[in-house]
Amino acid sequence: MYSFEPNEEQQMLVDAVGKYAANDLRPAAHEAEESRELPKKLISKGWEIGLLQASTPEAYGGFGERSTVTGVLAVEEMAFGDLAGAYAVMTPSLFATPILLAGSEEQKKQYLPEVVGGDWRPYTAALIEFAFDFDAHALRTSATLEGGEYVLNGEKAYVPFAKDAEAILVYANLDGQTQGFIVPKGVAGLAVSEEREKLLGLNALPLYRVKLDGVRVPVSNRLGGEMGHDFEPILASMRVASAAAALGVAKASLEYATNYAKERQAFGMKIAQKQAVAFMLAEMATEIAAIRLLTWEAAWKLDTGKADAAMEAYLAATGAADMAMMVTDRGVQVLGGHGYIREHPVEMFMRNGRGFAMLTGLAIV
C-alpha cells in the first residue's frame, strides 16, 4: 500500500524535535553562527530528546529499533531549527549508527552502551577528505594490514568535534574498498588540527582536520570485525540524512520568506500578492514537496531492503542538494536587500544550503 503520513509514534517524535528546533535551536542559531560557538546546554537538551537512544535496541543500552523513515523525519525537523546545531546534537550517531548497521556483536556490546547510555559525548566519524574530487568510494586515506594490525595513513577533513573525541570512526581505503576503523582517542600517530575549519557556512559546528600517520589499530577495530562490512548501506543512510537535512534548511528558508512576503509592503500591497514573488514561493514549496517524497521513498526502501534502495538514496541526496541551493537562493531573493543582511537568517540558510552538494558524511540516520 501507499501511505504518506507519519504514524502516531513518529508524529510524537517529530513534534518533540520540532518544539526543540523552534524554541531552542532557532533562537540560538544566529549568535552561534557569529560566535562560532554552540552552547553545551543547547546540545545536551537536543540529545535528551533521544533520537539515537530510541533507535538503539535495549540490549545495547537504548530503548527502540532503528527506522530510516523515522530518522529522516526527525533530521528534517531538527535541521529546520538550525543545521549546525542539528549536526552537533546528532554527531554521536556518526559513530554509533554505522556500528548498529554493520558492527560486529562485540563492537555493539563494547561501544553502544557507552555512547547512548549517558550524556552527549563527542563520538564522531571521519569520512570527508580535502580534495575537490573527494569520492567516498575512492578514499585517499589508506588502511593496510601489517603484522595483525591495520595501519592507517592519510588526512581527513570536516571531522565534527574531533578535538575532544572519545573515539573516531575513520573511513579508509582497504584494497579499493571503503572500510570503517574505530580509532580511540590518544593513539600514536593521530593528530587533530589546532585550528577549526573555516567554511562558507556551518560556522557554529566545530570541524577539524585529522591526520593519521601510521595509526595502528587491532583487527577487531575494523567495523564489522575481521571480515569487515558493506559500506553501501552506511553511505545510503548518510545520503538520506543529508537529503533530510537539506529539506529542513529549505523549509526554514521558505517559511521565513513566506512570512516576510506577507508583511512587506510595496506598491500598495504585500509583495506576496505579486505573482513574481508568489510564484517563487510556489516553486520553492513544490520543489521541497517533490524531494521530500523522494527522500521518504529512499528511506522506506532502505528499511524494507529493496534492491534499488542505495540508488534512490543517491538520487534523493543529489536532488536535495540542488533543491536546497535553489530554494535558499530564492529565500534570499524574496527578501531583496534585507535578505543579504545577516540579521535575517536567509543568507545563512543559503550558505548552509550549498553544503549539501559536498558534505555527505556529517549526518546519518
Place this chain on the structure above:
Amino acid sequence: MTIEFETPKPVVQMQTVLQTVAENMMRPASREFDENEHSIPWNYIEFMHTAMKSMGGGNGLTPREDKPKEGAEKRPPIGYQLLAAQIEMLAWGDVGFYLITPGGGLGGAAVQAAGTPEQRAKFLARFAEEKPTYAAMCMTEAGAGSDTSAIRTKAVLDESTKEWIINGEKIFVTGGDKSFNAYEQLGKGFIVVWASIDPTAGRAGMRAFVVESGTPGVKVTKLEHKMGIRASDTAAISLVDARVPFDHILGSPTVEKTTTGFKGAMATFDATRPLVAASGIGVARAALEFLKEKLAENGVQIRYGLPRNKLTSVERDVIDMEIMVRSAWLMVLKAVWMADNKKPNALESSMSKVRAGDVTTKVTQKAVEILGPLGYSREFLLEKWFRDAKITDIYEGTGQINRLVVARQILGYSGSELR
C-alpha cells in the same frame, strides 16, 4: 497512518497488463496516427472498450466504487491510485491514444462530481454498454481560457417548455468529435457545456449542462491541427439556440450570492489534475527510457553514485531526469492517495501538475538534445513525445494557473488577494 511506498498488488497487475497493451497496440501504431491526424484508431478503441468492460467498466476519470465482499475486511480505497497508474502506463504507450480511450472522460467526471444520484444514473450508465462511448467537457472559449469567469456562453430558461436554451462557441474540446457526432461504431455520447445562467453574477452564475449527442443547433465546426497528441480529436463546437431539458443542469438552477456551486465544480479539477500529471509523466518516462536505451546501445554507461563533479554532462542530465521523473510521480501518488482517502488535496493536486508540467517538458526536450540527430528524427518516436509532452504544461490548468493555486494555498490567500 504510516509512511509506505509499496505499490498495491492490483496496481502492479494492472500495470503489467497495460504495458502489454502499450507495447503491442499503441507503440506500433503511434507513428501512423501521428502522421495522419484525424484518422481514428478503431482497433485500439474497440479493444480497450472490451477490455475495460470485462474489468468492470468505469468512465475513465473517476474511480470504480469499491464494493467489499460480505464479511471481507474493508481495504483502503485505491481507485484513484489505480487510475493514475493506468493513465501513466497508457500515456507511456501513446498519450494521444490514451486521450481517446473510450469512457466518460472529463464530461463524465463533471457529472460524477456535480450531478445528483439520478443524473449519475441517467448519464453514466452508457459507458458500460455494448459500444464504446465518449463524453467531453466544453469549457474553453476563444476569449476564456484559464479565466473561466470570462465565459460568454449563456443558458436561458424557456419557462413555457422548461428547457434551457444555450448559445455560445466552445473551443479546445478534447474528444468533442467522438462525444457529439454520430459514428456507427460508437454509442450515444454527450458533451458537458459550461454556460452562465446569470451573466451579472460572475462565477456564481456559471453552470454545467449535459448536452446529448445530436442535439439540434449544436455543431462540431472544426477539428484542430495540433503540435502533438494528434490521435486525440480537439473540437470547436458551436451552440445556436440549443434546447436542453431542464434536469440536464448540474447543480442548482438558481443563483445564490456565493460561489460555492462553482467552487464545487472546480473541485473536479482537484481530482483530475494529478491524473493529467500522470499522463505527462508517462510520456517523460518513455523518453527517459528510450534515451537510456540508445545511450547504452552506443556504449555510454551512466555511473550512478559518483560525485557530481566526476560525472559527464550527459550523465548529470540523465541522473537529473531520473530525479525529476521519480519525484514527480511520487507527487501524483500522494495527491491521488489523498483523493482516495477523502483528504482535501487542492495543494498537492496543483503541485503535482506544476511539477509534471515542468518535468515532462524538460525531460523530453533534454532527451532530444542529448540524442542529437537521432533525437530530432521522425525515425524514432522521441521527437513525437517532445511534441506530445508540451500539452501537459497547458491543459487542465497551465503551469502558471497551477502556480497561482499553489501560491494561494501556501499563503492562505483568496483569489482576490492574489490575482
